[in-house]
Amino acid sequence: MAAIMLTTMNIPLHTSVWVNSRRKSWCCYASLSQPDRKEIRLGLPSKGRMSADTLELLKNCQLSVKQVNPRQYVAEIPQLSNLEVWFQRPKDITRKLLSGDLDLGIVGLDTFSEHGQGSEDLIIVHEALEYGDCRLSLAIPQYGIFENVNSVDELAKMPQWTEEKPLRVATGFTYLGPKFMKENGLKHVTFSTADGALEAAPAMGIADAILDLVSSGTTLRENNLKEIKGGVVLESQAVFIASRKSMIQRKGVLETTHEMLERLEAHLRAIGQFTVTANMRGSSAEEVAERILSQPSLMGLQGPTVSPVFCKHDGKVTADYYAIVICVPQKALYKSIQQLRAIGGSGVLISPLTYIFDEETPRWRQLLSKLGL
Numbered sequence: 295m296a297a298i299m300l301t302t303m304n305i306p307l308h309t310s311v312w313v314n315s316r317r318k319s320w321c322c323y324a325s326l327s328q329p330d331r332k333e334i335r336l337g338l339p340s341k342g343r344m345s346a347d348t349l350e351l352l353k354n355c356q357l358s359v360k361q362v363n364p365r366q367y368v369a370e371i372p373q374l375s376n377l378e379v380w381f382q383r384p385k386d387i388t389r390k391l392l393s394g395d396l397d398l399g400i401v402g403l404d405t406f407s408e409h410g411q412g413s414e415d416l417i418i419v420h421e422a423l424e425y426g427d428c429r430l431s432l433a434i435p436q437y438g439i440f441e442n443v444n445s446v447d448e449l450a451k452m453p454q455w456t457e458e459k460p461l462r463v464a465t466g467f468t469y470l471g472p473k474f475m476k477e478n479g480l481k482h483v484t485f486s487t488a489d490g491a492l493e494a495a496p497a498m499g500i501a502d503a504i505l506d507l508v509s510s511g512t513t514l515r516e517n518n519l520k521e522i523k524g525g526v527v528l529e530s531q532a533v534f535i536a537s538r539k540s541m542i543q544r545k546g547v548l549e550t551t552h553e554m555l556e557r558l559e560a561h562l563r564a565i566g567q568f569t570v571t572a573n574m575r576g577s578s579a580e581e582v583a584e585r586i587l588s589q590p591s592l593m594g595l596q597g598p599t600v601s602p603v604f605c606k607h608d609g610k611v612t613a614d615y616y617a618i619v620i621c622v623p624q625k626a627l628y629k630s631i632q633q634l635r636a637i638g639g640s641g642v643l644i645s646p647l648t649y650i651f652d653e654e655t656p657r658w659r660q661l662l663s664k665l666g667l
């Protein structure tokens with residue numbers, strides 16, 4: 295941790311550092327992009343829903359975060375040299391990427407969209423880390439004047455909303471909320487905000503509608519609220535984000551981004567995929583391959599690997615059997631086994647795949663082109 299302590303103590307004299315004891319995080323109003331900082335900084339969610347799943351994902355990518363104790367906000371990933379992990383609230387991760395105090399981060403797309411506010415300096419490097427699924431959705435009461443209102447259009451057409459008496463919406467999403475209402479033709483709207491338990495606002499008479507995150511829908515139902523057609527502002531899951539400036543200007547950030555992206559993609563691509571090996575009698579590798587390719591569930595990622603199994607008969611080495619290896623998604627597994635058997639496959643072995651490394655990750659190309667490189 296010596297390097298990290300050095301960074302903290304290296305803050306220039308003109309910097310004002312303030313400690314917010316309630317949130318136990320510190321912010322730095324110094325030179326925003328910190329050009330002299332040598333370490334690469336990755337922001338990860340400090341607590342809440344995203345935290346454990348983020349650490350689990352990185353562990354599965356062989357990027358385990360080493361945290362000395364859970365109350366410490368800084369850690370490291372030994373596989374990634376010169377990288378500091380800073381645990382922060384998701385919204386602060388986005389803000390600190392914008393200010394240049396972090397270079398990389400993992401947050402929900404909802405937080406990214408709300409607090410990133412479309413900034414060109416923030417880039418989504420991987421848009422689907424496959425956890426933290428939820429949607430930002432508009433909800434209204436199931437009762438009273440809303441009983442027969444089931445879509446945003448119907449809500450917009452209600453005669454009740456006027457300049458003097460606008461639709462009152464409670465939300466923590468004060469950037470995305472107004473933007474969505476404007477785009478959907480809701481002219482007379484006012485917003486109020488709160489940090490949590492927004493679902494109580496309509497029953498308390500504070501708001502007519504709420505705009506909040508929904509995953510199971512239980513909280514809405516328990517509070518007699520309903521989602522409406524056209525009311526989903528965005529579908530969210532965890533995303534890997536980076537600062538454009540950092541990737542271009544700060545030494546090592548682009549390389550670290552590449553390594554993380556490769557590992558993330560290799561792991562995520564392998565989820566739910568299995569390698570299937572089997573033996574098959576045949577006259578040649580091509581003939582066996584043709585039989586396999588005649589079955590729709592046996593195509594594999596790039597067609598089957600077919601290798602001869604050599605035996606010695608009467609002093610002569612021949613290949614009567616072929617070993618085949620294919621990659622099959624879990625949902626097609628049983629069908630694949632049936633199809634393999636139908637074409638003469640025997641001794642079928644199945645094992646889960648851990649990583650699939652492609653020649654080049656498709657997202658890496660996209661990233662380079664976004665960066666103009």
Ligand SMILES: Nc1ncnc2c1ncn2[C@@H]1O[C@H](COP(=O)(O)OP(=O)(O)OP(=O)(O)O)[C@@H](O)[C@H]1O
Binds near residue numbers: 345402427532
């Ligand atoms: N049902 C859900 N409700 C809220 N967030 C969800 C839900 N399902 C997934 N998420 C994801 O988890 C994130 C919330 O994580 P967390 O609770 O750590 O932060 P937070 O509540 O925004 O932080 P804070 O406590 O500072 O408000 C959301 O931004 C979203 O991406």
Ligand SMILES: O=P(O)(O)OC[C@H]1O[C@H](OP(=O)(O)OP(=O)(O)O)[C@H](O)[C@@H]1O
Binds near residue numbers: 489490
């Ligand atoms: O659709 P569901 O599965 O019911 O989840 C949605 C609820 O979860 C979140 O609240 P959280 O638990 O973070 O509490 P808070 O609103 O007080 O922050 C969100 O703000 C919703 O209220």
Ligand SMILES: [Mg+2]
Binds near residue numbers: 342
């Ligand atoms: Mg919360």
